[in-house]
């Protein structure tokens with residue numbers, strides 16, 4: 001390891017809080033805050049939260065059973081589906097069974113290796129554009145830059161660059177909708193759907209309406225043939241399988257699903273990677289040397305020439321998993337690593353806890369890209385590192401996100417040096433995604 005950098009994480013309490021306190025303390029506003037030390041050493045917790053049983057398994061064998069070996073028994077919880085339906089309907093993320101399978105088959109070819117490799121040129125252009133907006137030296141909000149860039153890319157890659165999806169107004173609306181969805185979801189999981197959330201909910205509702213209305217217009221304008229891009233293919237395929245109105249609804253659901261799932265997550269991965277490199281200058285220099293050399297070759301194969309940057313990205317996704325938690329509901333009784341599970345109980349899968357578990361990782365909170373050096377895969381369980389989930393519901397956009405992050409980071413590294421901004425406190429905020437609260441300021445300087 002070059003130098004030891006322990007990046008920021010919320011303070012941990014000495015003892016676990018009572019379940020009800022989680023409804024009112026810091027944890028209710030920030031899902032990665034308010035955890036006790038024990039949360040990072042114990043293997044399974046079963047909590048009764050107002051009559052709902054929630055399991056938080058941390059043993060990789062238990063996670064493997066939920067996501068892979070007995071995946072059919074663990075569906076997306078009905079409560080969660082109900083709450084996110086107004087935003088993403090019955091699209092790929094929020095469906096199960098036959099409907100999920102059909103939709104996954106329709107979209108999968110667009111995310112195959114060959115299809116993603118063709119996007120590197122478009123991604124590189126967006127990356128160059130982001131750098132062009134920075135001062136030669138000074139302070140930048142890398143989280144803002146990252147969101148603007150990934151939003152442009154998703155709009156270009158999946159919706160042929162529809163200008164209605166790339167405005168700063170659109171970015172603000174999505175952010176508001178996601179923050180509100182995160183909070184409402186938490187309350188819903190706890191059975192508190194009646195709770196009102198004040199201005200957060202109102203801004204979220206405005207964002208949700210904007211997104212649904214804009215995407216409905218875009219989908220309807222395309223007709224049943226769809227057009228020659230990702231969303232066009234989805235529309236065309238859905239129309240061959242479903243009645244017209246249902247096909248249109250599902251097309252809008254998937255447009256919203258991919259627009260929302262496809263850029264905030266990657267934006268966070270970029271911001272956290274830049275922050276980690278700012279805190280570890282030797283790592284940054286090594287990654288820069290690799291990036292500068294790699295950028296001179298064939299753009300389509302650029303990601304393959306960035307093995308060290310890939311290690312840094314993997315480590316960033318470990319320390320700050322952009323999807324810090326996701327849920328399942330047991331369809332029938334089961335057992336998870338010796339713990340009985342009853343039908344209807346909820347399983348909360350927490351990359352945030354797994355990725356920093358002291359029984360699974362050495363020096364778990366420290367930034368060490370060497371953990372992911374080639375040849376070390378055998379040192380870890382496949383299901384102790386799950387930034388993209390696992391099993392049949394693994395993130396369909398994982399390759400897209402990885403290629404996108406590597407290409408953008410390579411361009412950033414080749415144009416500026418990054419340093420931590422003195423006086424600016426970085427704070428991880430857990431909602432649907434794990435983002436830096438109040439942005440992520442870094443100081444940039446010329447090479």
Ligand code: HEM
Nearest residue numbers: 093261262265266269322323326387388389393395397401
């Ligand atoms: C670093 C970036 C990303 C991270 C960390 C991430 C993380 C995840 C995780 C953890 C899941 C599984 C959730 C569960 O099992 O409940 C998931 C599913 C999904 N992701 Fe991603 N994602 C990222 C980028 C993307 C991108 C770029 C797209 C699309 C362009 C995308 C689209 C989806 C979709 C549609 C699903 C649902 C798949 C299914 O249920 O079949 N994600 N993602």
